[in-house]
Amino acid sequence: xxxxxxxxxxxxxxxxxxxxxxxxxxxxxxxxxxxxxxxxxxxxxxxxxxxxxxxxxxxxxxxxxxxxxxxxxxxxxxxxxxxxxxxxxxxxxxxxxxxxxxxxxxxxxxxxxxxxxxxxxxxxxxxxxxxxxxxxxxxxxxxxxxxxxxxxxxxxxxxxxxxxxxxxxxxxxxxxxxxxxxxxxxxxxxxxxxxxxxxxxxxxxxxxxxxxxxxxxxxxxxxxxxxxxxxxxxxxxxxxxxxxxxxxxxxxxxxxxxxxxxxxxxxxxxxxxxxxxxxxxxxxxxxxxxxxxxxxxxxxxxxxxxxxxxxxxxxxxxxxxxxxxxxxxxxxxxxxxxxxxxxxxxxxxxxxxxxxxxxxxxxxxxxxxxxxxxxxxxxxxxxxxxxxxxxxxxxxxxxxxxxxxxxxxxxxxxxxxxxxxxxxxxxxxxxxxxxxxxxxxxxxxxxxxxxxxxxxxxxxxxxxxxxxxxxxxxxxxxxxxxxxxxxxxxxxxxxxxxxxxxxxxxxxxxxxxxxxxxxxxxxxxxxxxxxxxxxxxxxxxxxxxxxxxxxxxxxxxxxxxxxxxxxxxxxxxxxxxxxxxxxxxxxxxxxxxxxxxxxxxxxxxxxxxxxxxxxxxxxxxxxxxxxxxxxxxxxxxxxxxxxxxxxxxxxxxxxxxxxxxxxxxxxxxxxxxxxxxxxxxxxxxxxxxxxxxxxxxxxxxxxxxxxxxxxxxxxxxxxxxxxxxxxxxxxxxxxxxxxxxxxxxxxxxxxxxxxxxxxxxxxxxxxxxxxxxxxxxxxxxxxxxxxxxxxxxxxxxxxxxxxxxxxxxxxxxxxxxxxxxxxxxxxxxxxxxxxxxxxxxxxxxxxxxxxxxxxxxxxxxxxxxxxxxxxxxxxxxxxxxxxxxxxxxxxxxxxxxxxxxxxxxxxxxxxxxxxxxxxxxxxx
Numbered sequence: 001x002x003x004x005x006x007x008x009x010x011x012x013x014x015x016x017x018x019x020x021x022x023x024x025x026x027x028x029x030x031x032x033x034x035x036x037x038x039x040x041x042x043x044x045x046x047x048x049x050x051x052x053x054x055x056x057x058x059x060x061x062x063x064x065x066x067x068x069x070x071x072x073x074x075x076x077x078x079x080x081x082x083x084x085x086x087x088x089x090x091x092x093x094x095x096x097x098x099x100x101x102x103x104x105x106x107x108x109x110x111x112x113x114x115x116x117x118x119x120x121x122x123x124x125x126x127x128x129x130x131x132x133x134x135x136x137x138x139x140x141x142x143x144x145x146x147x148x149x150x151x152x153x154x155x156x157x158x159x160x161x162x163x164x165x166x167x168x169x170x171x172x173x174x175x176x177x178x179x180x181x182x183x184x185x186x187x188x189x190x191x192x193x194x195x196x197x198x199x200x201x202x203x204x205x206x207x208x209x210x211x212x213x214x215x216x217x218x219x220x221x222x223x224x225x226x227x228x229x230x231x232x233x234x235x236x237x238x239x240x241x242x243x244x245x246x247x248x249x250x251x252x253x254x255x256x257x258x259x260x261x262x263x264x265x266x267x268x269x270x271x272x273x274x275x276x277x278x279x280x281x282x283x284x285x286x287x288x289x290x291x292x293x294x295x296x297x298x299x300x301x302x303x304x305x306x307x308x309x310x311x312x313x314x315x316x317x318x319x320x321x322x323x324x325x326x327x328x329x330x331x332x333x334x335x336x337x338x339x340x341x342x343x344x345x346x347x348x349x350x351x352x353x354x355x356x357x358x359x360x361x362x363x364x365x366x367x368x369x370x371x372x373x374x375x376x377x378x379x380x381x382x383x384x385x386x387x388x389x390x391x392x393x394x395x396x397x398x399x400x401x402x403x404x405x406x407x408x409x410x411x412x413x414x415x416x417x418x419x420x421x422x423x424x425x426x427x428x429x430x431x432x433x434x435x436x437x438x439x440x441x442x443x444x445x446x447x448x449x450x451x452x453x454x455x456x457x458x459x460x461x462x463x464x465x466x467x468x469x470x471x472x473x474x475x476x477x478x479x480x481x482x483x484x485x486x487x488x489x490x491x492x493x494x495x496x497x498x499x500x501x502x503x504x505x506x507x508x509x510x511x512x513x514x515x516x517x518x519x520x521x522x523x524x525x526x527x528x529x530x531x532x533x534x535x536x537x538x539x540x541x542x543x544x545x546x547x548x549x550x551x552x553x554x555x556x557x558x559x560x561x562x563x564x565x566x567x568x569x570x571x572x573x574x575x576x577x578x579x580x581x582x583x584x585x586x587x588x589x590x591x592x593x594x595x596x597x598x599x600x601x602x603x604x605x606x607x608x609x610x611x612x613x614x615x616x617x618x619x620x621x622x623x624x625x626x627x628x629x630x631x632x633x634x635x636x637x638x639x640x641x642x643x644x645x646x647x648x649x650x651x652x653x654x655x656x657x658x659x660x661x662x663x664x665x666x667x668x669x670x671x672x673x674x675x676x677x678x679x680x681x682x683x684x685x686x687x688x689x690x691x692x693x694x695x696x697x698x699x700x701x702x703x704x705x706x707x708x709x710x711x712x713x714x715x716x717x718x719x720x721x722x723x724x725x726x727x728x729x730x731x732x733x734x735x736x737x738x739x740x741x742x743x744x745x746x747x748x749x750x751x752x753x754x755x756x757x758x759x760x761x762x763x764x765x766x767x768x769x770x771x772x773x774x775x776x777x778x779x780x781x782x783x784x785x786x787x788x789x790x791x792x793x794x795x796x797x798x799x800x801x802x803x804x805x806x807x808x809x810x811x812x813x814x815x816x817x818x819x820x821x822x823x824x825x826x827x828x829x830x831x832x833x834x835x836x837x838x839x840x841x842x843x844x845x846x847x848x849x850x851x852x853x854x855x856x857x858x859x860x861x862x863x864x865x866x867x868x869x870x871x872x873x874x875x876x877x878x879x880x881x882x883x884x885x886x887x888x889x890x891x892x893x894x895x896x897x898x899x900x901x902x903x904x905x906x907x908x909x910x911x912x913x914x915x916x917x918x919x920x921x922x923x924x
Contacts (some may be wrong), residue, residue: 044074045085052114053080053087059108060126061101062092079122089120093147097127106130107153113139124149124171131155137163149195150174157201162187169193173219177201181220183208193217197242200224205243210234221245221266229267233258242266244290249273252291257282266290268314273297276320280304288312292338300325308333316340316364324365329377338364340385347372365389366405371432374399374411390418390426392435397522401594401613412438414588415660520584521597521611528555529599529609533563547576547689552614560614561596568606576689577608583691587661591653593676593684615684617677620646620735621744624672625780637780640787642681643739644819647794649683650675651816654732658725658812663693666723670731671747672738694725726806729815733801737761740795742778762802765795770826786823793822 044050050073057067066078074082079091090112097105107130112118119142128151137160140146144166154176161170162184169192170185177199185194186208194212197219204227205220212218217240225246232238233255239262248270256265257279265283268290275298276291283289292314299322300315312335313328321343328337329349344365361381367388374391378384379398385405392410399406407416410423412435420437427434532553533540542550548566555561568574584595599609617623624643626636638646650670657665667674667685674687734747741761746754764772770792783791797818803809810818818825 043072043085044082048114049087052111055111056109061097062095063098066095086117087115088117091122092126093122093124095126117142119143120145122147123151127152132158134158134160137161140164142166145169147171153177157182159184161185164188167191171195174198181206186211191215195219198222205230229253231255235259237261240264245269247271252277254279256280260284262286264288269293271295276300276304278304285309290314292316294318296320311335314338318342320344334361336362340364340366342368345369348375348377350375378404390423521595524597524599524611526599529563532561547573562612562614564610566608568608580689583688589656591649591656591683591685593686615676616679617681619673620675621672623677624744640781640783644790645681646683647736647739648819651812651819653683653685654728655812655816664725665691666694666725667691667728670728670735672735673748692723694723724806726809729801729809729812733798736794736798740791740798741776742780762799765799767796789826790822793825796825
């Protein structure tokens with residue numbers, strides 16, 4: 001009995017101990033869970049989800065670096081987020097696959113079906129070649145964000161995606177999706193962002209999209225969509241709408257004016273027609289609107305652009321006509337407006353520049369029908385393009401310089417203007433008076449019918465006497481050339497920039513009688529000059545130039561200027577001064593430093609002053625590397641985009657002098673210090689006192705070649721040093737090398753050290769091997785693979801410019817084309833990109849540039865053995881599949897023994913001129 005009592009007591013005690021042990025264990029577990037939660041850590045509690053993640057890791061070929069297999073996914077795997085121990089978000093954007101995973105990458109995400117609480121999946125910039133599976137729209141009920149941008153996805157968009165009722169953001173842009181846009185996407189009523197841009201989608205914009213009441217962002221640009229724009233007026237929350245670069249037709253729906261929240265509207269590059277509905281003035285929050293490159297017509301509603309927030313408008317290349325709404329000139333917040341290539345007409349409003357002035361506004365009203373004088377309204381914009389209109393009269397000071405483009409108008413004292421008959425006809429048709437470029441008006445009668453009758457007779461006579469005349473011209477030129485060569489020492493070397501006086505008589509005393517002072521800017525008094533420079537204080541001295549001393553100055557009103565002080569006691573400076581005055585009196589171009597005025601009369605007749613626009617960024621030699629601050633000795637280097645911009649701008653200026661002036665003009669002082677840079681790093685060529693006409697012009701090079709007269713130096717027929725365009729090209733090649741290598745002083749030096757540097761540098765520029773150029777690349781440049789191709793292209797152009805034989809250097813206009821499209825210099829013309837294709841099998845300018853380049857390559861010793869490439873691991877650049885590089889030997893070709901890497905687009909390299917030497921013989 002007693003034993004039984006004790007036995008029951010022991011059992012009860014044991015049960016109590018066991019119960020306390022269980023309570024203690026549970027408490028301990030809860031304590032650890034609470035402790036871990038306190039530390040902000042999560043641990044995956046679902047074994048099924050862990051297996052799903054391991055399966056996803058394997059199928060996608062993810063690396064252990066991001067997803068270590070022995071660690072807990074919630075706490076250690078990159079891009080995994082968990083809530084209460086369950087996976088809710090996966091982000092593998094930009095991850096890299098393992099080597100085995102790269103062998104057969106696929107859209108293998110079946111394991112996501114087991115992650116039932118997944119709310120976000122981001123695989124952007126991760127290759128998932130293949131189509132989107134149908135189950136994706138059925139097995140992820142909690143998904144809110146699906147980001148598949150730039151994943152190489154192909155096929156169609158599954159109709160089942162319309163079942164993802166929780167979806168808020170859907171990104172499918174920059175893939176290879178085809179087919180129509182499923183209307184089921186209109187069932188995603190919670191959707192806020194929908195990005196389907198940069199695909200190959202067809203069909204129309206689904207009407208069902210009008211039900212997406214929560215949509216704020218809709219981008220379907222760069223597809224092949226057609227048909228009408230549906231009624232989207234119910235999308236009251238929409239802020240961004242981009243349907244550009246499709247084939248949408250019909251008109252712009254007036255209902256778009258109901259989208260009061262819209263900030264950005266882009267309908268450009270479609271086939272839209274009709275007029276712009278005035279209802280769009282309801283877009284009260286609009287900041288950017290692009291409707292250019294359509295077939296829109298009619299006048300613009302005058303109340304269309306009344307939004308206070310409007311900043312950016314493009315209306316170019318349509319058929320708009322009528323008067324330009326004056327309200328557009330006075331919107332204070334407008335930052336960009338392109339209304340070019342329409343039929344707008346009227347005169348500029350006389351709005352004071354100080355009213356509603358905007359320092360960032362850019363206006364493009366080119367190629368319209370504007371006329372009349374230029375008013376001060378143009379000075380309120382940072383840049384305004386008025387080319388291709390019918391503006392007349394003199395160009396006021398506030399409209400000069402690179403801030404204003406004025407070509408193809410009826411303006412006085414400017415090059416590249418319309419003809420007198422064209423301008424007179426325009427003004428006569430509108431019963432307006434034309435100023436006839438400042439000359440007395442002369443009636444421009446239409447051609448008489450007798451001219452037409454005699455037209456054929458003239459052609460016949462010209463044909464008969466053409467052959468005889470050609471032979472006579474050749475004989476005369478041969479005699480003249482010999483005579484010029486025999487009288488070189490008697491004539492001297494000075495050549496003006498304009499036509500020579502008849503009869504060869506010397507210029508008038510002082511050289512000022514024949515000058516066109518209307519192009520020499522304003523006339524300043526000597527007191528203004530003294531006040532601007534602080535009486536030529538040494539603090540304001542910039543440098544002592546070979547044609548005069550340059551000083552900083554400030555006019556009344558705080559306008560910065562540069563003043564050149566010229567001492568006429570020096571015959572060299574006097575000659576340069578007269579040449580520069582003559583140049584500015586005849587030549588105006590936006591790539592030349594603007595001459596604001598002059599002071600030619602003061603107490604000291606031996607001192608003259610020229611006033612130029614101040615260039616905030618100095619010249620290239622001082623801007624390539626700049627100190628980050630006055631207290632810091634570290635240097636900040638110009639980025640590559642800016643360097644290419646500078647090279648292109650300088651080439652444009654030189655191309656104008658060489659090819660658009662008659663006779664061609666030679667700069668003769670092309671170097672980094674002559675390339676001036678404004679506040680936007682736009683180029684203005686300076687050092688213009690050395691400019692002269694190329695002696696003998698281009699015709700001499702052709703006929704001397706025909707008559708076998710020698711022409712292998714960089715001097716003109718009179719012996720003038722550096723008086724040929726080929727010399728400018730050579731100097732420009734050294735400037736390009738400075739931009740590529742960062743080696744300062746190359747363009748300004750001709751000593752033995754520079755020549756030795758060129759001999760060791762040029763062999764690293766090969767048309768067959770992109771990697772070689774990395775050996776001479778400026779180490780301060782930070783560039784990616786695409787930009788390296790541009791650097792490579794510029795280096796190749798530089799080497800072609802540095803050919804030791806002048807007649808084998810490329811023409812400046814072809815250099816400009818190459819710099820404007822550098823990738824076409826180095827990429828194969830038969831690349832898959834349609835933009836680079838050409839159907840011509842004839843020789844291109846590539847032969848003119850690179851054929852001669854190969855000749856010159858034999859004149860320079862190549863790199864020593866073992867230096868043709870960087871040591872392994874020293875270069876971060878790899879060969880590009882589209883670059884056309886074929887290795888240093890260039891043996892890979894088209895199978896016929898021709899290197900495909902040397903076939904370049906004829907679009908960039910036109911047919912060479914007759915005078916260019918393309919022979920590939922054994923000379924030299």
